[in-house]
Amino acid sequence: MKTKNEIIKTLVTKRCGVIKPDSIEEFIGAGGYQAVVKAFSMQPEQIIGEVKASNLKGRGGAGFPTGIKMDAVLKAEGSPKYIICNADEGEPGNFKDKYLMENDPHQLLEGMIICAYAVGASHGYIYIRGEYGDSMTALEKAIADAKANGWLGANIKGSGFSFDVMVHSGAGSYVCGEEFALIESLEGKPGRPRNKPPYPTTAGFRDKPTMISNVETFSNIGIIVNGGGEAFKAIGTETSAGTRLISLSGNVKNPGVYEVPFGVTLADIVYGLGEGAPDGQKIKMVQLGGASGPIIPPELLDIRLDYKDLADEGISIGSGAVIVIDERFGMMEILERIMKFFCRESCGKCTPCREGNRQILNILNKFIACKASEEDIKNLTSICNVMCLTSFCGLGQAAPTAVLTTLKYFGGEYTGRLAAKS
Amino acid sequence: MQLLQIIEKHGRQPEDLISILLDYQACKTDNYISEDDVKMLARQLNLTESRIYSVLTFYTLLSTKPRGKYVVQVCNDVPCYVKGSVNVLKILEKTLGIQEGETTADGVFTLEFTSCLGCCDKAPAMRIGGQLYGNLDEGKIGEIIAKYRGQ
Numbered sequence: 001m002k003t004k005n006e007i008i009k010t011l012v013t014k015r016c017g018v019i020k021p022d023s024i025e026e027f028i029g030a031g032g033y034q035a036v037v038k039a040f041s042m043q044p045e046q047i048i049g050e051v052k053a054s055n056l057k058g059r060g061g062a063g064f065p066t067g068i069k070m071d072a073v074l075k076a077e078g079s080p081k082y083i084i085c086n087a088d089e090g091e092p093g094n095f096k097d098k099y100l101m102e103n104d105p106h107q108l109l110e111g112m113i114i115c116a117y118a119v120g121a122s123h124g125y126i127y128i129r130g131e132y133g134d135s136m137t138a139l140e141k142a143i144a145d146a147k148a149n150g151w152l153g154a155n156i157k158g159s160g161f162s163f164d165v166m167v168h169s170g171a172g173s174y175v176c177g178e179e180f181a182l183i184e185s186l187e188g189k190p191g192r193p194r195n196k197p198p199y200p201t202t203a204g205f206r207d208k209p210t211m212i213s214n215v216e217t218f219s220n221i222g223i224i225v226n227g228g229g230e231a232f233k234a235i236g237t238e239t240s241a242g243t244r245l246i247s248l249s250g251n252v253k254n255p256g257v258y259e260v261p262f263g264v265t266l267a268d269i270v271y272g273l274g275e276g277a278p279d280g281q282k283i284k285m286v287q288l289g290g291a292s293g294p295i296i297p298p299e300l301l302d303i304r305l306d307y308k309d310l311a312d313e314g315i316s317i318g319s320g321a322v323i324v325i326d327e328r329f330g331m332m333e334i335l336e337r338i339m340k341f342f343c344r345e346s347c348g349k350c351t352p353c354r355e356g357n358r359q360i361l362n363i364l365n366k367f368i369a370c371k372a373s374e375e376d377i378k379n380l381t382s383i384c385n386v387m388c389l390t391s392f393c394g395l396g397q398a399a400p401t402a403v404l405t406t407l408k409y410f411g412g413e414y415t416g417r418l419a420a421k422s
Numbered sequence: 423m424q425l426l427q428i429i430e431k432h433g434r435q436p437e438d439l440i441s442i443l444l445d446y447q448a449c450k451t452d453n454y455i456s457e458d459d460v461k462m463l464a465r466q467l468n469l470t471e472s473r474i475y476s477v478l479t480f481y482t483l484l485s486t487k488p489r490g491k492y493v494v495q496v497c498n499d500v501p502c503y504v505k506g507s508v509n510v511l512k513i514l515e516k517t518l519g520i521q522e523g524e525t526t527a528d529g530v531f532t533l534e535f536t537s538c539l540g541c542c543d544k545a546p547a548m549r550i551g552g553q554l555y556g557n558l559d560e561g562k563i564g565e566i567i568a569k570y571r572g573q
Contacts, residue, residue, distance in 0.1 A: 095543065098541075
C-alpha cells in the first residue's frame with residue numbers, strides 16, 4: 001500500500017491552505033500572476049499551442065480537449081467574445097471547485113485572464129451555484145483586489161489588453177451545469193439547454209463566441225503557461241495528462257478534496273487516502289462522478305485513474321467525485337434517492353428525460369417491494385438505453401448510468417427481488 | 423424603496439432578472455416573491471408577468487409561497503444520506519415541530535430539502551439562511567436552532 005505522500009501530487013492545490021486566500025499579496029508572493037505576464041509576451045496562437053501540447057482536458061466531466069476549444073473560439077467570427085467559468089458544481093458529491101474558489105480564487109482569475117487574452121475575449125463571467133455563498137464572497141473580493149492592482153480592467157499591466165470579470169449567482173438548478181442551460185440562465189431565462197450545433201464556441205452567450213470551462217480547467221492554465229505544455233503532459237499517464245482533484249465522500253475515514261496525478265488507482269484513493277470504511281465496515285459499492293456516474297463494486301477499484309482505462313471498462317469519473325457506500329446501505333435505497341434527484345432536476349424539455357426518470361423510479365419501487373418480474377428488468381434496461389440515446393442533453397443521457405451499471409455489476413440485487421412465482 | 427435600489431444595482435435588462443429576484447427575495451422577511459412583487463417587477467423591467475414566473479418557478483432557490491425568516495435546508499443526496507441525513511431531517515422535524523416543506527406558526531423557520539451543498543466531507547450538512555453547518559448530530563442541531571430562535 002502506497003503512503004499518502006506517494007499518492008498525492010499538489011499542482012493546482014499547491015497554494016491551498018498555504019496562502020491566505022483573500023490576500024492578493026500572498027498570491028503574488030507565491031508566484032501568482034507570473035503566468036499572465038508571461039502570456040502577454042506570447043502570441044495567442046503560441047499560448048493555445050502550449051495548451052494543446054499539454055493535452056489538458058476539461059475537468060467539468062466531459063473531458064473535451066481545452067486547447068481545441070480555445071482554438072475554435074479564437075477562430076470564430078463575431079465580437080465581443082466571452083469567457084465563462086462554469087462554477088455550477090451541482091453534481092452531488094462534488095466539492096472540489098468550491099475548494100479551489102475558496103482557497104485560491106486568484107488562480108482561477110489568472111487562468112481566465114490568460115484564456116481571454118488567447119481567444120480575444122473582453123468580458124468574463126463566473127457562474128457560481130446559488131448554494132455557494134462563500135465561494136461568491138471569495139471571488140468578489142479577489143476580483144476587486146485584482147482590479148485595484150491592475151490585473152483586471154482596462155489595459156492590464158500596460159499590455160493594451162482589457163478584460164473584466166463578474167460573478168453571477170445561480171438560483172438553484174442542477175441542469176444549469178450543462179453549458180447551454182448555464183448560458184440561458186446567465187441570459188436571465190430558465191435554464192433549459194439549446195440544440196447543438198452550433199456550439200458555444202461559435203454561438204454561446206448572447207449568441208457570440210464563448211469559451212465555457214470548469215473552475216479546475218481554468219486553474220490549470222497558469223501552470224501550463226509557466227511550465228510549458230510538454231512538462232504538463234509528462235505528468236500523469238500517456239493517455240491522461242496532469243492531475244485530478246478528487247472529492248472523496250461517503251463512508252470513508254478521511255473524506256475531503258485530494259489532488260492526485262492520473263495513473264493512481266481508485267483503490268489508492270479509497271483505501272490509501274480515505275483509509276477505507278469506518279467502524280470496521282466493508283465497502284459495498286463506490287459511485288464515481290456523482291449522481292450521474294457509474295456504481296461499481298470494490299473489486300473494480302484496481303482500475304487506474306485514466307480516461308482510457310476507465311473508458312475501456314465503460315465507465316468515467318466525471319468531475320472527480322468518489323462516493324463510498326458501505327454494507328449497511330441497500331443498493332435499491334441508494335438508487336431510489338438518485339432517481340428522485342433526477343426526477344426533480346429534469347428540466348422537462350424533452351420526453352425521454354422527463355418521463356424516463358419517472359418510469360425508472362416506478363420500476364425501482366417494484367423491486368423495492370419485491371414485486372418485480374423478469375419483464376421489469378427488460379423494461380428497465382430498455383428505458384435506460386432509450387434515455388441514453390435520445391435525451392436532449394447530458395442530464396437525461398447520464399441519468400440512467402447508476403441503474404445501468406448496477407444492472408451490470410450487481411445483477412443479483414435485481415433478480416433477488418423478483419416476485420415469487422406462484 | 424428596496425426593489426428600486428436593487429434594480430438600479432443590477433440594471434433593467436431581461437438578463438438581470440435572476441439577480442434582481444434573488445437579491446429582492448433575500449431582503450424580504452417572508453423570503454418569497456409575491457404576486458404584487460411580480461406585477462411591480464413586470465412594470466419596472468417591461469417584461470410580461472409570465473416571463474417572470476417562468477424564471478421564478480424554474481429555480482429552487484426562488485419561492486412563490488411565503489416562507490419563514492430562516493429557511494432551513496437539509497441535504498437530500500447520497501453522500502449526506504450515508505452519513506445519516508435522514509436522522510437530521512427527523513431531528514429537525516421534531517425540534518421545529520413541522521414537516522419538510524412547512525413553516526413554523528410564528529413564521530421563523532421553513533424546513534426544506536436541498537440538493538448537495540458541496541460540503542460532503544462534513545456530512546451530514548444543512549444550511550440556514552445561507553450559513554452552512556456540517557458534521558451534524560442531535561446536540562449540535564439543537565444548539566444551532568436555539569441560536570436562531572434567540573435572534
